[in-house]
Amino acid sequence: MLELRKVTKSYGRGWPFSQKITPVKEVSFSVYPQKTTGLVGKSGCGKSTLARCITGLQPIDSGHILYQDVSLNRLSFRDWLPYRRKIQMVFQHPDTALNPKKKILESLKEPFRLHRILPEREAVQKIRESLAFFGLTEDILFRYPHQVSGGQIQRVALLRALSLQPELLVLDEPTSMLDVSVQAQMIQLLQKIQQEFSLSMLFISHDIHLIKAISDQVLIMKEGRILEQGSTESIFSNPIHPETKKIADSLRVGLF
Numbered sequence: 001m002l003e004l005r006k007v008t009k010s011y012g013r014g015w016p017f018s019q020k021i022t023p024v025k026e027v028s029f030s031v032y033p034q035k036t037t038g039l040v041g042k043s044g045c046g047k048s049t050l051a052r053c054i055t056g057l058q059p060i061d062s063g064h065i066l067y068q069d070v071s072l073n074r075l076s077f078r079d080w081l082p083y084r085r086k087i088q089m090v091f092q093h094p095d096t097a098l099n100p101k102k103k104i105l106e107s108l109k110e111p112f113r114l115h116r117i118l119p120e121r122e123a124v125q126k127i128r129e130s131l132a133f134f135g136l137t138e139d140i141l142f143r144y145p146h147q148v149s150g151g152q153i154q155r156v157a158l159l160r161a162l163s164l165q166p167e168l169l170v171l172d173e174p175t176s177m178l179d180v181s182v183q184a185q186m187i188q189l190l191q192k193i194q195q196e197f198s199l200s201m202l203f204i205s206h207d208i209h210l211i212k213a214i215s216d217q218v219l220i221m222k223e224g225r226i227l228e229q230g231s232t233e234s235i236f237s238n239p240i241h242p243e244t245k246k247i248a249d250s251l252r253v254g255l256f
């Protein structure tokens with residue numbers, strides 16, 4: 001459903017952008033319907049940049065981002081809009097996911113209004129009905145983001161993203177700021193969401209254990225390139241690239 005072909009993205013650095021860094025270098029891979037693709041790599045290898053390119057938050061330099069055979073990066077801002085609804089993103093930092101000045105209910109109503117999905121009263125009703133599925137209670141709606149825990153904020157961010165009924169969810173380190181026990185609850189919720197909503201997910205993390213637990217397919221990224229990709233089973237039991245072998249071995253002996 002999503003295919004990247006030789007996607008490259010660079011940033012200018014210094015003044016006046018005289019140096020160039022290229023965090024994403026000719027990246028190609030596919031994400032399949034109703035499957036979870038895990039993208040794993042060390043901090044700074046270009047994962048978040050790639051996520052922002054896929055969701056249209058940043059333009060790419062070259063290559064193609066194809067969604068159901070439509071080349072998204074060739075679309076105008078207006079033509080990309082329907083795809084923004086189909087491809088939703090949940091960010092790493094719970095505190096930046098929602099507007100700190102707005103009560104949570106306001107942030108949850110926003111996508112309904114922006115995408116003209118439902119009139120306000122019905123939107124609020126729908127939000128109320130959805131809370132229990134996400135492990136939330138009504139009182140959270142009338143609080144500000146700083147008044148709730150990181151785990152609750154990520155649940156709210158998921159509810160918000162899913163209210164647009166996306167087909168693909170891009171999750172950029174959604175659990176990295178959470179305690180281990182809260183992380184486990186989030187993973188359970190994500191698995192429940194995938195079954196309930198028949199979603200495809202691109203799950204980005206530097207945590208190989210999480211990636212192994214949640215993914216059907218794994219991509220190993222290093223210094224802007226995808227070193228190896230394959231089914232979770234083949235990546236961990238029969239790795240080809242020396243770097244992937246190291247990761248698989250360290251997992252086996254419990255070093256990772």
Ligand SMILES: Nc1ncnc2c1ncn2[C@@H]1O[C@H](COP(=O)(O)OP(=O)(O)OP(=O)(O)O)[C@@H](O)[C@H]1O
Pocket residue numbers: 011012013021023041042043044045046047048049050206
């Ligand atoms: N807007 C930007 N302008 C300039 N350089 C950037 C920008 N965003 C990211 N970078 C640089 O690009 C490289 C890749 O960053 P990116 O955030 O994509 O990596 P990452 O793998 O997601 O890391 P982390 O897991 O720590 O978030 C880093 O060297 C980073 O400093």
